Amino acid sequence: MKKVRNIPLYTITDKIVNLTAEISELVGVITVKNNINANPKLRRDNRIRTIHATLAIENNSLSLEQVTDVIDGKRVLGKPYEIQEVKNAYKAYERLLQYNPYSVQDLLDAHRLLMTGLIQETGVFRQGGVGVFAGERLVHMAPPAKQVPQLITELLQWTEKARLHPLIKSCVFHYEFEFIHPFADGNGRMGRMWQTLLLAKWKPFFAWLPVETLIRERQDEYYRALALSDKNADAQPLAEFLLQVILAALKELAETEQVSEQxxxxxxRLLEALGTDTLSGRELMKRLDLKHRPTFRNNYLVPALEQKLITMTVPDKPNSSKQKYRRV
Structure with a gap:
């Protein structure tokens, strides 16, 4: 096949260099603490926030609470299409770390999961031309459909081989993916998810960092940065925006960890006291040398239960006098 396009175009500005350095420093601190990887509840909460935000950017009207209920298998009053979007996104994000970010087939499989039941062309590249509109105004005309397979193949090959910091490379990928617009629909959520995958392959905790939440809060700025990158034929404006958002998300995570560190x-302490035994609350308090039951419950027992680190022997009756606890 004839060569269509060279490597992505981008400019490394002082702002990009400084943001990358600041992010890298925070990444080091968070990696050492490793709290997010060790906290199942925080991971799940952040994953749900990510799904809610990335779909809200695409005009899904379900609230965070409704998205949580859909994922929990509860009945939700809402548009069937929007409920299906949530179910699909959850399946795709749950499989995220199994994907090879440089594989065309994995990219197609992720799109199939994201868009099943929503459009006809799932898991395949678009067959026709596509444009991005702001109202009635065309703001971006994507490359012809016949060029898409080669453009995506070249982009993934570049992403794998380019000797560029993973933070910057993931941002350049994000822009180029949106420029190519490889699918009939779902390009925005796919581009954001695949950047998350690229970052997670660098530092695993990025799989649980809800960057999309902050993109949604700055949605107009996000689209302005995309448009400016298009106008300049350079990924730099979007890269600067995305790095700012990643930094903000990391700062939010660091603050959360400080609050929850105690x-x-x-x-x-509770887990060490429990060990491999199955104990009642009274027995646990004795091992912890605690006298005040509300302190034990609020600061020790409930957080451990919420993080799914311990389980109840009588889960249907939390206040049972026969209730005991054991490690998961």
């Missing part, structure tokens, strides 16, 4: 210490 609770984490108390949960660890």
């Amino acid at each position: 609770a984490t210490v108390q949960v660890r």
Whole structure:
């Protein structure tokens, strides 16, 4: 096949360099603490926030609470199409770390999961031309459909081989993916998810970092940066925006970890006291040398249960006098 396009175009500005350095420093701190990887509840909450935000950007009207209920298998009053979007996104994100970010087939499979039941052309590249509109105004005309397979193949090959910092490379990929617009629909959520995958292959905790939540909060700025990158034929404006959002998300995570650090210490104490035994609340308090039951419950027991680190022997009756606890 005839060569269609060379490597992505991007400019490394002082702002990009400084943001990358600041992010890398925070990444080091968070990696050492490793709290997000060790906290199943925080991971799940962040995953749900991510799904809610990335779909809200695409005009899904379900609230965060409704999205949570859909994922939990509860009945939700809402548009069937929007409920299907949530179910699909959850399946795709749950499989995220199994994907090879440089594989065309994995990219197609992820799109199939995201868009099943929503459009006809799932898991295949678009067959026709496509444009991005702001109202009635055309703001971006994507390359012809016949060029898409080669453009995506070349982009994934570049992404795998380019000697560029993973943060910057993921942002350049995000822009180029949206420029190519490889699918009939679902390009926005796919581009954001695949950037998350690229970052997670660098540092795994990025799989649980709800960057999309902050993109949604700055949605107009996101689209302006995309448009400016199109106008300049350079990924730099979008890269600067995305790096700012990643930095903000990391700062939010660091603040959350500071608040929860003491609770984490108390949960660890409870787990050490419990060991491999199955104990009642009274027995646990005795091992922890605690006298005040509300302190035990609020600072030790409930956080451990919420993080799914311990389980109840009588889950249907939380207040049972026969209730005991054991490690998961």
